[in-house]
Amino acid sequence: MTVNILPSADLDLEVLLAHKETIAEGVVRLVFRHPTGDQLPPWAPGAHVDLLLRPDLVRQYSLCGDPGDRSVLEVAVLREQAGRGGSAFVHDTLLPGDRLRIRGPRNNFPFVRAERYLFVAGGIGITPFLSMVAAAEAAGADWRLLYGGRSRSSMAFAAHLRQAYGDRVLLWPRDEAGHPDVAGTLAAADGGTAVYCCGPEPLLAVAEEACAGLPHLQLHLERFSPKEITGVAAGFDVELARSGLTLTVPADRSILEVAEDAGVPVLSSCREGTCGTCETPVLGGVRDHRDSVLTGEEKAANETMMICVSRSCGRKLVLDL
Structure with a gap:
């Protein structure tokens, strides 16, 4: 059973930045x-929200506060040295008292009920787990957290987690202990464990590879960046059923851009x-799923697609647009 609240993805709300603080390097x-x-x-x-920082600058951040406190929404943002400008704007430009718009909350990484969690x-990538470990603890579930980072000073919420949960939290600073033993930790997990993994792509790749040989584990991933897209892109037609339009999508453009x-x-x-955000119901045609959001089961169901990257395996798709 999935524990999930799904407000409309169309919700667009102005909020006030009430507080901003540095919590780690x-x-x-x-x-x-x-x-x-x-x-x-x-x-x-x-869940995460979209922050509309400027009309041309929208970024997604996981909510990391208490879902029971409806008075605030909290996120934590890492300055990405090789980023595209969103984190630099948050760090350098946003100030308490500023107003901006948010969209969501939206949940592509729902917390499922299980007897045990890893x-x-x-x-x-620690941000979505602040509320998850609290939920697991409140449910009386058996859980563990493996948290790796560049150094202790760079690991947000590390002190809070250790103080609140003790030995259930294993901190693994890379400058002290090298890379975390993700594969070994997964191999030692009991059957029926729900495994949640969030962080940079190399970490997720290790988790995916390890869990591919461990069918008794249930792997849930959230990515910061897209998986490498493979396969040759070809043109196709897309019928937008509600709009009454049939459009041609060339090989070098997305459905989203053409729409x-x-x-x-x-x-x-x-x-x-x-x-x-752009998840769209599909009414007909064979989808070529190229997103990093839908699970394998959801892709096999072929009910929706992300029209910013996914395409058609045939000459025509029919979308509920």
Whole structure:
């Protein structure tokens, strides 16, 4: 059973940045409130919001506060030295008292009920696990957290987690102990363990490879960056059933771009298949899923697709747009 609250993905709300503080090397925590003091949208562990930093700058961040506290929404943001400008804007430009718009919350990383959990975090990938470990603890479940980072000073929330949960939390600073033994930790996990992993791509790749040979584990991943897209892109037609349009999608363009050019309103954010904002119901055709959001089961069901990256395996798709 999935524990998930799904407010409308179309929700667009102005919020006030009430508090900003540095909580680790290169990491700031942001606390948002409603400008008039109203309650903010409900959310469940694993959810994220889109921050509309500028009209041309939208970024997704995991919520890391208490889902039971509707007075605030909290995120933590790592300054990405090789980023595309979003984290630099958050660190250098946003100030307490500023107002900005958010979309969501949206949950592509839902917390499922299980008897035991293994959480594996790398760096800022710790953020979705703050609420998950609290939920697991409240449910009386058996759980462990393996948290790796560059150094202790760079590991946000590390001191809080150790103080709150003791030996259930294993901190693994790379400058002291090398890379965390993810494969060994997974191999030692009991059957029926729900494994949650979030962090940089090399960490996720190790987890995926290890769990491929451990069918008794249930792996759940959240990616910061898209998986490498393989396969040759070809052109195809897309019928937008609600709009009454049939459009041609060339090999070098996405469905999203073509729909936007035709004046069809479509919500989008990352444009690289990682955030789930542009998820669209599919009414017909064979999908070529190229996103990093849908699980294998969801892709096999072929009910929706991320139109920013995914394509058609045939000559035509029919979408509920």
